[in-house]
Amino acid sequence: MFENYFSEKSQELSTSLSQNLEKRGIQLPGKEKDLTVFKELFTFLKEHLPDHYSLATGRVRNTKHVLNKNCDILIYNKWCQKFLDMTGGYILSDFVNLVINIEIDLTTEMIFDNANTVNALKSLYELENNIESDQVIPLYSVLFSYRSAIPLLSHKIAIGDSARENSISVNHQHDLIVVLDQGIIIKDWETGGGYKVIETGKDTLLWFYILLLEYMDRDGKLGFDPRKYINEEKVYDEF
Numbered sequence: 001m002f003e004n005y006f007s008e009k010s011q012e013l014s015t016s017l018s019q020n021l022e023k024r025g026i027q028l029p030g031k032e033k034d035l036t037v038f039k040e041l042f043t044f045l046k047e048h049l050p051d052h053y054s055l056a057t058g059r060v061r062n063t064k065h066v067l068n069k070n071c072d073i074l075i076y077n078k079w080c081q082k083f084l085d086m087t088g089g090y091i092l093s094d095f096v097n098l099v100i101n102i103e104i105d106l107t108t109e110m111i112f113d114n115a116n117t118v119n120a121l122k123s124l125y126e127l128e129n130n131i132e133s134d135q136v137i138p139l140y141s142v143l144f145s146y147r148s149a150i151p152l153l154s155h156k157i158a159i160g161d162s163a164r165e166n167s168i169s170v171n172h173q174h175d176l177i178v179v180l181d182q183g184i185i186i187k188d189w190e191t192g193g194g195y196k197v198i199e200t201g202k203d204t205l206l207w208f209y210i211l212l213l214e215y216m217d218r219d220g221k222l223g224f225d226p227r228k229y230i231n232e233e234k235v236y237d238e239f
Helices: 003-024 035-048 108-128 152-164 200-218
Strands: 055-057 070-075 096-105 140-147 175-181 185-189 195-198
Touching: 003 035, 003 140, 003 200, 035 055, 035 070, 035 096, 035 195, 070 175, 096 108, 096 200, 108 140, 140 200, 152 175, 152 185, 152 195, 185 200
Parallel strands: 096 140, 140 175
Antiparallel strands: 055 070, 070 096, 175 185, 185 195
16 A cells, blocks of 8 residues: 555655755765755655654753754654743653654765764663663664665674774664665664664665654554555565
């Protein structure tokens, strides 16, 4: 039921990015990331997430500490209308369900940079809650890229390298890396928190959406399982 729909949406996202980049022109090195080129992805999320979730761009904090870096997309529970006024514009870590950082063309350097951000984000949540080192931290992190000239397997290796070099614990790492129309790299807790590369091809946006909902459904009350509406059970290459 959903396969063709998400395949078309994926093409729309890729086309809109190319058009936005052409309109923007050359961006000088070192300039802050221009999130306006990703505006269609923001729209896609707003139109496909339940109304009680809110989207924001900005910083996260707990009761004592602040993440000293903006996050591209924060999906959170906006507890009341004046929530951000009350918190000084910060999103409280306990209210964040998911963080998405966006790239155009994924590189190894981006993997390392995002790994440090994810580690800091999950630390904010961990400090406020009693989380064991082998437990899943329910503040999920997704790295979303429109393309990648580097193979997914190389990115999988880079995740492990960054964890070793920076002493990042297994539950402080990326939960999901998505490369549109190529595939996903997903943390597999059934095998102890290692990573699995799945070449989902044109179905990548569909699986991004499915996993997004599952990550957000902390209390099991979302009330919708899109997996039931997939017409064809496909076998994807995994490694």
